[in-house]
Amino acid sequence: MSLQLLVTLGVFAPLLGAAVAGFFGRRIGDIPSQAVTTGLLFFSCAVAWTVFGQWTWGHLEPFTVTLAPFINVGDFQSNWAIRIDALSAVMLVVVTTVSSLVHLYSWGYMAEDDSRPRFFAYLSLFTFAMLALVTAADFMQLFFGWEGVGLASYLLIGFWFKKPTASAAAIKAFVVNRVGDFGFALGIITVFWMFGTIQFAELFPMIASRQGEGWEFLGQTWSALDLAGVLLFIGAMGKSAQFFLHTWLPDAMEGPTPVSALIHAATMVTAGVYMVCLLSPIYEYAPTAALLIAITGGITALFAATVGLAQNDIKRVIAYSTCSQLGYMFFAAGVGAYQAAMFHLFTHAFFKALLFLGAGSVIHGMHHEQDMRKMGGLWKLLPVTYAVMMIGTIAITGIGIPGHEFKFGFAGFYSKDSILESAFAAADYSPVGLFVFFIGLFAAGLTAYYSWRLIFMTFHNKPAWKHDHAHDDHAAPHAQIETHAEPLPDDRGHAHDDHGHGHHGPLKPHESPWVMLVPLLLLSVGAIASGFAFYEFFVGHHEHEFWRGAIFTGPENHVIHDSHEVPTWVLWAPLVVSAIGTFAAVYFYVLREGLARRMAERGGPINSFLSNKWYFDEIYDVLFVKGARALGDLFWKVGDVRIIDGLGPNGAAWASLKSAARLAKVQSGYVYHYAFVMLLGVAGLLAFAIYAWGA
Structure with a gap:
């Protein structure tokens, strides 16, 4: 079998699995639906690793498989095709690896849900849309996959659709993403207007020749490439939850935890990073757009890290961590370090999926409790979960041994440090290089603090769960209706299981x-080794051979090369700030246990500001939600109602009714009334005749 057919x-394969589970799930049953979807995902994963292995070590050349015409209207030509190069090979591995493990994980996590075929169908549909996105050979297929993951995420976030908060979160995610997608569609239109094609292979070689081309609007000349790039x-x-369009991300935690891992770790939210790196030929010649990307990424990294400090829901802490890490990827791409951005995307997929699924394991073990203030002392009771969460935390905090010639650490150490070193090196090329470097440093310290805060509150503090009594037979209905983690609506209840429902006393x-x-164990391997194993290929000595033109850098862009020659203090700075953040967490949550809680309970403007997420939801509610409702x-x-209906059909009907009512009064039924009317008529006729005769 040829590699092209195997890739196709x-x-x-995930689309086939989605169709089988979605259309025939109730007939074939839960287990066959799970087996088909999971088996096909592992097949796709094996194919992805085969392609990635041949690309990395077997010198596979880029190729495109054209399958069928997609949309052909005049000069607008789009074909359904599968493009394989370094970028798509990396994304195939990321998407299929995380998705296949999420499918397997969901066998246990969703074991009691009564809609498992639908859930697994949605997971597979999401994965297919993501694969269509990352293998697109033109903007039209890219947009198809882009909207496909948006639709599938709406279905997954609102999977428990009878739960009002889940439905609201799904709608919010869908609407906020439509805002971003409107800009994306305008960008595609602008590209087609400029170049007359949306095919990447035809488009990219033409971009350099159109550098500096202007567009007249409102009496000003605007850079057309910058316009398209912005x-x-x-x-x-929107898709990657960057500042201003980030508000949907934390609410998306209303979906089942496997959904959080799939959407927020490695797939949908990284689609924006992938797209910016794919379009590096545009952004290399659109300095204003690149500047906007770097600034937005830096602000997002800082904003999300600050909000993560004050969250108590274990999943929301990790969600804001995702938002912050995406900020790192974007500001790396904004300063021209596309390779570093993709490297962090790659390593982040492993340790963030590990943290999300590890959080799901904690929630499962805690009988659907998500508040970290009600946890503590779990390291002895959940030893495997504790171990993998520790691995994920070490990976995300970037703890390692820095150096020019030798460096060693877990995955996040290599990729995050590469981004910070690139940002510092970009100071010679980008006016915001130092700005995002120092923001990234500060965010790294905050990341260490809230990551270790999560570990200490969940696994090491005094057990708060011993004081929370189990749901007894008289408990509220929602206490008995969760599959594993999040409560379902009352009419989706399940029988008591071995989680301890239905008895008195504290749940262990x-x-x-x-x-x-x-x-979790398999993801731990990636969280430990993916940085060390692939550093040289993504950003090291072999990066030119690995990327092979998939990422374009202009003749003046030497950021990746210069990042290996930064001063020694730049190498050690991330470790120092991470150590400071770690020691701060140790002080507040280990040495002075309870101090942080007492400070939070006293409130204060800073705590309120951070715990309320900079009041973005409240501001957006006033400006957009209530404003749109008032306008509506x-x-x-x-x-x-008043003008159109009042003056139109309703007004005419009202006038007819009133006129008819008054005319009806004339028909009294009395003969002398009719005789009087006839007399008036005769008098009128005589008067007219006399007038006409006299004239």
């Missing part, structure tokens, strides 16, 4: 089943 089968980046801002936390632990009421109640 690997891309479409519009396309607006799409990335327990370790998760092995079907959930095996994916104006058009509806005034424009439609």
